[in-house]
Amino acid sequence: GNSVTQMEGPVTLSEEAFLTINCTYTATGYPSLFWYVQYPGEGLQLLLKATKADDKGSNKGFEATYRKETTSFHLEKGSVQVSDSAVYFCALSEGGSEKLVFGKGTKLTVNP
Amino acid sequence: DAGVTQSPTHLIKTRGQHVTLRCSPISGHKSVSWYQQVLGQGPQFIFQYYEKEERGRGNFPDRFSARQFPNYSSELNVNALLLGDSALYLCASSLASLNYGYTFGSGTRLTVV
Numbered sequence: 001g002n003s004v005t006q007m008e009g010p011v012t013l014s015e016e017a018f019l020t021i022n023c024t025y026t027a028t029g030y031p032s033l034f035w036y037v038q039y040p041g042e043g044l045q046l047l048l049k050a051t052k053a054d055d056k057g058s059n060k061g062f063e064a065t066y067r068k069e070t071t072s073f074h075l076e077k078g079s080v081q082v083s084d085s086a087v088y089f090c091a092l093s094e095g096g097s098e099k100l101v102f103g104k105g106t107k108l109t110v111n112p
Numbered sequence: 113d114a115g116v117t118q119s120p121t122h123l124i125k126t127r128g129q130h131v132t133l134r135c136s137p138i139s140g141h142k143s144v145s146w147y148q149q150v151l152g153q154g155p156q157f158i159f160q161y162y163e164k165e166e167r168g169r170g171n172f173p174d175r176f177s178a179r180q181f182p183n184y185s186s187e188l189n190v191n192a193l194l195l196g197d198s199a200l201y202l203c204a205s206s207l208a209s210l211n212y213g214y215t216f217g218s219g220t221r222l223t224v225v
Contacts, residue, residue: 043216098168102154
């Protein structure tokens with residue numbers, strides 16, 4: 001079945017450090033890929049998405065590129081802020097399905 | 113505009129009891145999905161409804177059921193509660209489909225004792 005594997009956390013960085021959170025997927029078709037963020041006590045928010053190979057999703061300084069050859073969708077940010085502290089989830093959906101399949105999440109803590 | 117609202121925010125139930133969780137989607141959104149998020153895990157898909165019809169079901173036992181009302185609000189029902197049902201239950205709404213993006217509510221924290 002379809003699955004998403006994320007790097008295990010927690011990840012702790014200093015402000016202005018570079019961030020990478022790895023995400024790889026297994027899917028039988030051509031999925032759409034997503035990153036969601038969950039701040040403490042809140043629901044999930046869509047951070048960015050990509051719907052086909054080589055697409056780059058970007059939002060709020062975060063980027064991720066859909067790499068079909070390596071089945072990956074790694075999340076990057078050049079300079080993190082304390083306000084980026086949250087749990088980040090990688091997810092996929094296969095064409096025609098409304099179901100999102102999530103990874104286990106990676107907790108990011110950014111210290112001033 | 114109000115976001116996706118879920119009620120109650122927290123509740124505690126005893127094993128074997130029944131629970132009903134409620135979700136009000138964003139105004140104009142016709143699709144509602146339910147997810148279960150166990151502590152330390154990613155959300156797991158339970159149901160999706162569109163225009164009051166079930167459009168998708170995850171790998172959950174028949175103790176889980178849901179419905180969508182004419183105003184597009186939704187209920188998730190769980191019968192014969194087990195300790196393992198303790199989780200955060202998330203509702204998400206969309207205009208019509210995943211292509212339009214899902215907006216998630218803050219969830220209902222269910223504890224079964």
